[in-house]
Amino acid sequence: MKRNRITNVIIVVLVIAAVYQTGELWLEGTTGHNFFRAVKESISATDEAAESNALLATRYAVGDGASNFSVYYPDKVGSSDMLEKANDVLQEILAENIGESTELEKADWKEMLQNKCIVMQYDFMINMDDYLAGMRSLKNGQDLESFDYITIVPARRTGEESKAYFVNSQTNDCVVYRAMKSKSAPILFEALQAQPEGEMVYISTGQKTSSAVLRRNLFLPQWAELPYHYDTLQQVPAFEQEGAVSRMLLENTAERFFRNFSVDWSQRDENGNFVFSDSSVVLRYNPGNRMLEYYNYENYGSDGPKTALLDGYQISCNFMTNDASLQTDVYLADIGGSGNEMVYYFDYAVNGLPVYLSESIQQEIGMKHAIEVTVSNNSVKKYRRYAVNYQASEAKDAKLDVQFIDALDSANRLYQETVEQREIADVKNIALGYFADRTEGIRLQWFVNLYDRIFLIETDSTLPEQTAVTETEPETVINASTNS
Numbered sequence: 001m002k003r004n005r006i007t008n009v010i011i012v013v014l015v016i017a018a019v020y021q022t023g024e025l026w027l028e029g030t031t032g033h034n035f036f037r038a039v040k041e042s043i044s045a046t047d048e049a050a051e052s053n054a055l056l057a058t059r060y061a062v063g064d065g066a067s068n069f070s071v072y073y074p075d076k077v078g079s080s081d082m083l084e085k086a087n088d089v090l091q092e093i094l095a096e097n098i099g100e101s102t103e104l105e106k107a108d109w110k111e112m113l114q115n116k117c118i119v120m121q122y123d124f125m126i127n128m129d130d131y132l133a134g135m136r137s138l139k140n141g142q143d144l145e146s147f148d149y150i151t152i153v154p155a156r157r158t159g160e161e162s163k164a165y166f167v168n169s170q171t172n173d174c175v176v177y178r179a180m181k182s183k184s185a186p187i188l189f190e191a192l193q194a195q196p197e198g199e200m201v202y203i204s205t206g207q208k209t210s211s212a213v214l215r216r217n218l219f220l221p222q223w224a225e226l227p228y229h230y231d232t233l234q235q236v237p238a239f240e241q242e243g244a245v246s247r248m249l250l251e252n253t254a255e256r257f258f259r260n261f262s263v264d265w266s267q268r269d270e271n272g273n274f275v276f277s278d279s280s281v282v283l284r285y286n287p288g289n290r291m292l293e294y295y296n297y298e299n300y301g302s303d304g305p306k307t308a309l310l311d312g313y314q315i316s317c318n319f320m321t322n323d324a325s326l327q328t329d330v331y332l333a334d335i336g337g338s339g340n341e342m343v344y345y346f347d348y349a350v351n352g353l354p355v356y357l358s359e360s361i362q363q364e365i366g367m368k369h370a371i372e373v374t375v376s377n378n379s380v381k382k383y384r385r386y387a388v389n390y391q392a393s394e395a396k397d398a399k400l401d402v403q404f405i406d407a408l409d410s411a412n413r414l415y416q417e418t419v420e421q422r423e424i425a426d427v428k429n430i431a432l433g434y435f436a437d438r439t440e441g442i443r444l445q446w447f448v449n450l451y452d453r454i455f456l457i458e459t460d461s462t463l464p465e466q467t468a469v470t471e472t473e474p475e476t477v478i479n480a481s482t483n484s
Contacts, residue, residue, distance in 0.1 A: 055131065055310050056083050057120035057150075058332055059354075061202065061219045065116040068194040069202040071219050073331045073349035078317030085191055086118045088184035089154050093164045094132070096179035104143040107167045107174040109206030109218070112151045116192040119218065120150040124334050128166065128175075130309050144168060144175045149218070154185035154192070199223050217429050220404045227399040227460075231392035233350055233434055233442040237290055238325035238387040245287050250274055253325045257283050257294055285387065289364050292323070294383035305340065307375045312342040316373035319380045320346075327389045328355075333369050341381070346371040350390050350434065356447065357386070358437040390436070398443050400459040404430050410465070411448035411455040419453060426451050432459075 056078055061071045074080045113119075125146040149167040162185040167174040179185075194202075202219045239250045254276045255261035266276045276283040280298040285291070307315070313332065320326060331354065334345040347370050348355040355370075362368050365386050374382035402410075412424050429449040434442050435456060446457035458465060 055126070055313050056080075056087070056332065058123045059121050060086075061119040061121065061204075062192055062194050063113055063115070063117045063119070063204075064192060064194040065114065067113075067204075069204055069219050070194040071202050071221075072352055073329060073354065075329055077320045077326070077330060078313070078332070082118065082191060083120075085184065085188045086120070086152050089152055089162060089182050089188050090150070090164055092182040092184055093152075093162055093177050093179040096181055097177045102143075102175045102177065104173055104175060107165065107172050109204070112153065112165055113204055113206050115153045116189055117151055117153045118188070118192060120152075121218065122148045122332075124148065125168070125170075126309070126335075133308060144173055147174075152188070154188040155180075155182065156189050157186055158183055160185075199225065199228055217431055220430060221432055222403055223400075226403070227401040229396040229399050230444065231351065231394055231396060232398045233355070233390045233392060233436070234440065235436065235438065235442065236389045236391055238292075238327075238389055239285060239287075239290075245274070245285075249325065250285060253292075253323060254283050256322045256324055257281060290387050291365055292325070292383075292385045292387040294380075296379065296381055298379075305377065307340070307342050307378050309335070309342065311378065312375040313344060315375050315378065315380060316344040316346075319373060319383065320371070323383075323385065325387060325389075326385070330371060337374070341374055341376045344373045344375065345369040346373070348390055348436075351392055353444070354431065354433040355390055355436050355442075356433050356445075358435060360437060361386070390434070390442070393441070397441065398460070400444055401461050402446065402457065402459050404432070404446065407446035407448055407457040407459075410457045411446075411450055414455050415450050415453065424450055 056074060059071055059073050060080075060083060061069050062082065063069050072080065072082070074083065125148050127146050128144050131147075144166060145168075147166040147168050149165070149169060151163075151165040151167065153163045153165075155162040159180060162179050162182045164177045164179075165174050166177075200221050200223060202221055204219050206218050239245050239253070241249070251266070254266070258276070258278060258281060260278075261276075266274065269275055272287065274285045274287070280296060282295045282297070284293045284295075286293075313335075320330070329349045330346040331349050332344065333347040335342065336345070337343040345368070347357070357365075357368075357370060367384060367386065370386045372382070372384045373380060408427065408430060415424060416422070427448070427450060429447070431447045431449075432444055433447060435445040436442050444459045446459060448455045448457055
């Protein structure tokens with residue numbers, strides 16, 4: 001009889017916890033969807049043993065220790081198997097360094113890249129203290145104010161040394177955390193095998209010098225033989241069939257943004273927008289510019305706690321899984337925000353290469369990036385997405401015969417002709433990506449960042465030379481602890 005009473009109590013506790021978990025995670029999400037973790041955190045939100053997932057990268061490079069590199073973008077919403085393995089190792093390295101001091105030193109890329117390693121790259125600067133705030137209360141590395149690279153060099157065996165380098169490419173300063181007890185390091189070590197995609201291989205600008213030659217891109221693609229033939233992309237509107245909006249597709253996505261969805265809540269406003277709403281949530285789709293917008297008015301308070309940088313990233317990624325129409329990979333492009341809000345910006349990626357929206361599309365949708373997720377009070381307050389997907393043609397119907405060094409020469413000349421006569425001593429970035437406009441057959445372009453200008457350079461030498469120039473904004477450091 002006593003055993004039955006105990007069993008009943010346990011069942012009741014589990015049911016209550018399950019209901020609580022469902023309410024918390026259905027839409028806004030927490031930093032993870034683990035049942036027992038949610039119960040634990042609800043009991044003690046300040047438990048120092050609670051873990052945070054590491055902030056995943058804009059992109060990451062895998063080095064096999066033999067000067068071969070592959071560069072990837074996350075293959076799911078905010079994640080990939082390789083990054084998850086790397087995050088496990090990083091957590092263990094940081095945990096072993098609690099209470100230990102670290103010293104500022106100069107980054108030696110030649111030393112880092114000669115080993116099997118994974119290099120997580122960010123297209124923005126991250127405040128060091130803010131990043132480490134969720135890492136088991138680790139507070140070291142204050143001398144390094146911000147960083148944009150994390151390089152993990154895992155040990156081959158448990159008991160050997162693993163390292164994690166946090167690097168600021170502007171100053172080439174870094175701090176290094178070392179650990180001997182990482183159980184996950186051998187798993188990552190075995191997984192780090194560069195796998196070049198077809199004829200495209202990557203070289204590192206850090207192999208020839210100890211510093212980062214190109215601050216925003218240590219790894220550049222090149223080809224042994226040209227021309228290189230590749231797939232163009234097609235833009236596919238997420239909610240359209242045969243040129244018209246499909247109510248079925250729209251409703252299938254809309255229902256996942258509401259706890260109790262009803263088509264009776266839908267209407268079309270005076271501007272022709274499709275609107276779904278209940279007492280707290282509004283979901284709107286504008287077929288003119290293909291913008292999907294979500295607002296949760298319950299989360300609009302300004303007096304709640306500020307969301308931690310890493311937690312907000314995980315909340316954003318969890319939330320995007322509600323968008324059933326999102327079929328293209330995305331990557332973290334930037335972070336902003338003020339007060340108690342954090343805004344996470346995402347862009348699309350296809351075939352391991354980024355998709356950059358043209359300036360005309362950016363102006364039309366009122367965003368510089370494809371997706372914006374605003375997090376407040378540990379919940380999603382606003383979600384805005386350019387609701388299209390990008391599909392590869394699978395026809396190898398375009399060619400590339402311009403290497404990055406030739407693209408740099410062209411950008412240098414264009415800078416002298418269109419901006420000013422000046423010796424180019426600051427090449428921030430050279431990137432290869434798809435230039436997405438509302439055209440058929442979206443092709444690859446070189447994007448060369450010289451000082452405060454980005455030049456678009458054709459990858460096909462038989463096409464007319466681009467003269468498009470985009471001004472960049474001043475670089476800022478993402479510091480969630482002082483954005484108020």
